[in-house]
Amino acid sequence: MIFVDTHTHLNDKELYALLPKVIQDARNVGVKFFLTASYDKASNYRALEIANKEENCFAALGLHPENLDEINDKDWEEIKKLAHQTHPLAIGETGLDYHYTKEEENKIKQKDFFIRHIDLANELQLPLTIHSRDAAEDTYAILSTHPPRFGAILHCYSYSVEMMKKFLFLPNIYFGFGGTLTFKNSRIVKEVLLSCPLERVVTETDAPYLSPEPFRGKMNEPKNVVLIAQKVAELRNESLETVSNIIASNTEKIFHVKLL
Numbered sequence: 001m002i003f004v005d006t007h008t009h010l011n012d013k014e015l016y017a018l019l020p021k022v023i024q025d026a027r028n029v030g031v032k033f034f035l036t037a038s039y040d041k042a043s044n045y046r047a048l049e050i051a052n053k054e055e056n057c058f059a060a061l062g063l064h065p066e067n068l069d070e071i072n073d074k075d076w077e078e079i080k081k082l083a084h085q086t087h088p089l090a091i092g093e094t095g096l097d098y099h100y101t102k103e104e105e106n107k108i109k110q111k112d113f114f115i116r117h118i119d120l121a122n123e124l125q126l127p128l129t130i131h132s133r134d135a136a137e138d139t140y141a142i143l144s145t146h147p148p149r150f151g152a153i154l155h156c157y158s159y160s161v162e163m164m165k166k167f168l169f170l171p172n173i174y175f176g177f178g179g180t181l182t183f184k185n186s187r188i189v190k191e192v193l194l195s196c197p198l199e200r201v202v203t204e205t206d207a208p209y210l211s212p213e214p215f216r217g218k219m220n221e222p223k224n225v226v227l228i229a230q231k232v233a234e235l236r237n238e239s240l241e242t243v244s245n246i247i248a249s250n251t252e253k254i255f256h257v258k259l260l
Contacts, residue, residue, distance in 0.1 A: 001030050001240065001241055001244040001245075002030060002032045002033075002244055002245075002248045002259050002260065003029070003030045003031045003032065003033075003203065003225050003226050003229055003244060003247075003248075004031070004032065004033035004202065004203060004225065004247060004248055004251045004259070005026070005031055005033065005034050005035065005203065005204055005205050005207070005222040005225040006033070006035050006129070006153060006155070006176055006202045006203065006204045006251060006254075007035060007037050007093070007129055007153070007155045007156070007176055007178070007204035007205070007206055008034055008035065008036060008037070008204065008205050008206065008207045008222050009036065009037060009039070009043070009206070009207060009208060009209075010022070010023070010034060010036045010046075010047070010050050010057065010207075010222075011036050011038065011043040011046035011047045011050060012043075012207075012208050014208045014219055015207060015208050015219075015221070016046060016050075019050070019054075022221050022222065022223075023054055023057065023222070025221065025223045026221065026222040026223040026225070028223070029223050029226050030226065031222055031223060031225055031226070032056055032248075032259055033056055033058075033248075033251055033255075033257065033259060034054075034056060034057045034058065034222055035058050035059075035060055035089060035090060035129070035255070036050055036051065036057060036058065036059050036060065037060045037062070037090075037092055037093040037129050037155075038059070038060060038061050038062050038063070038092070038093070039062075039063065039064035039067055039093060040063065040064065040067045041063075041071075041075060041078070041079070044059075044061045044062075044079060044082060045082075047059035047060065047061065047088075048061075048082075048086055048088070051088070051089075058088070058089035058090070058255070058257075059086075059088040059089060059090075060088055060089060060090035060091060060092045060093065060129050061079060061082060061083045061086075061088045061090075061091060061092075062079070062091050062092040062093055062094045062117055062129075063075075063076075063079065063094065063113060063117075064093055064094075064097075064131060065094065065095055065096055065097045065110040065113070065114070065131060066097050066100070068106075068109055068110060068113055069106075071113070076113070076116060080120055083120060083124060084124070087124070088126070089126070089255050089257070090121075090126050090127050090128065090129055090255065091117050091120055091121040091124070091126050091127075091128050091129075092117065092128050092129030092130060092131075092155075093129045093130065093131045093155065094113065094114055094117035094118075094128060094129075094130060094131065095110075095114055095130040095131035095132045095135075095139060096110050096111065096114060096131075096132055096133070096135035096138055096139050096142075097110070097131060097132070097133040097134070097135065098110075098133065098134040098135045098138075099133045099134045107138075110135075111138065111142060114139075114142055115142060115146050118142070118143075118146045118147075118148050119146070121148055121150060121152075122148065122149045122150065125149075125150050126150055127148065127150050127151040127152055127153070127172075127254050127255060128148045128151070128152040128153070129152070129153050129155050129176075130152050130153065130154050130155060131155060131156070132154060132158075132159075133158065136159045136160075136163050139154075140163070140166055140167060140170075143167070143170055143173070144170065147170065147171065148172070150172070151172035151173070151174065151253075151254050152172065152173055152174070153173075153174045153175070153176045153202060153204075153254065154167060154173065154174070154175050154176060155176040155178075155204060155206070156176055156177075156178050156180065156204065156206055156210065157175040157176060157177065157189070157192060158180070158188075158189065159192075160188060160192070161188075161191050161192050161195045164192050164195065164196055165195070168196075168197075168200065172254075173200070174200050174201070174202050174250060174254060175192070175196055175200055175201055175202070176202050176203070176204040177189070177193055177201060177202070177203060177204070177228060177232065178203070178204045178205055178206050178210050178212070178228055179205065179206070179209075179210035179211050179212035179213075179216070179220060179224070179228065180210060181193060181212070181228060181231050181232070181235075182212040182213040182216075182227060182228070182231050183212075183213065183216065184213070190235055193232065193235055193236070194235060194236070198236065198238075198243070198246050198247075199246065199250060200250070201232065201246075201247060201250065202247055202250050202251060202254070203225050203228045203229050203232065203247055204225065204228070205220050205221065205222055205224055205225050205228070206220065207219075207220035207221050207222055207224070208220050208221070211224060212224050212227045212228060212231070213227075229243055229244055229247065232247075245260065248260050
């Protein structure tokens with residue numbers, strides 16, 4: 001069976017320091033696809049370095065909404081130029097995060113850069129990996145008025161079933177499920193998974209964050225994506241092989257890669 005990690009941070013210092021072992025451990029359990037999402041300027045270069053030297057490891061270039069305080073137009077032009085020169089597999093992670101900010105000025109900047117990322121993805125004909133926290137309606141509004149024409153994943157989806165159904169009306173929107181799916185108190189995430197068409201589901205770890213049970217609180221790794229797929233299969237009352245094949249097929253469609 002083939003397993004996919006559509007959102008990891010191999011470029012994070014914790015995983016990067018252990019990179020050969022982390023990747024090999026994941027390969028040993030059947031992980032065949034790793035998308036390294038970038039989050040600040042330096043992480044973009046590390047993501048590309050990893051993609052260039054490791055088989056089945058790919059880069060997404062972008063800036064996390066929480067890391068925009070020190071970013072200016074010159075920095076953004078550098079990321080754009082890098083994306084044009086290197087042809088990553090996706091753009092991101094990008095999006096909106098209002099959890100730690102109530103300042104309208106910061107929210108305006110986040111929206112501006114989110115739209116810039118969408119425009120860049122459309123220009124390069126690439127999908128997006130989207131981070132959205134405490135910003136459901138604004139995320140939906142931007143995706144409605146600035147649609148990513150080549151698909152997008154709402155990574156670590158955490159909103160309601162009703163909100164998921166609204167996002168489903170947008171073309172080529174997929175939903176990323178990770179470690180939170182295994183948490184005992186994750187009732188809403190489980191409800192979303194049961195209500196979402198399996199053809200719109202992908203698996204992820206967000207490593208080194210959000211380790212699934214029974215490793216909650218420890219450093220997460222891409223190998224743990226197998227536990228996510230197992231939980232999807234359990235909740236959906238499907239075989240692991242069926243879930244694995246459908247999610248691999250979804251990944252192929254989004255990223256135009258060959259896995260099966």
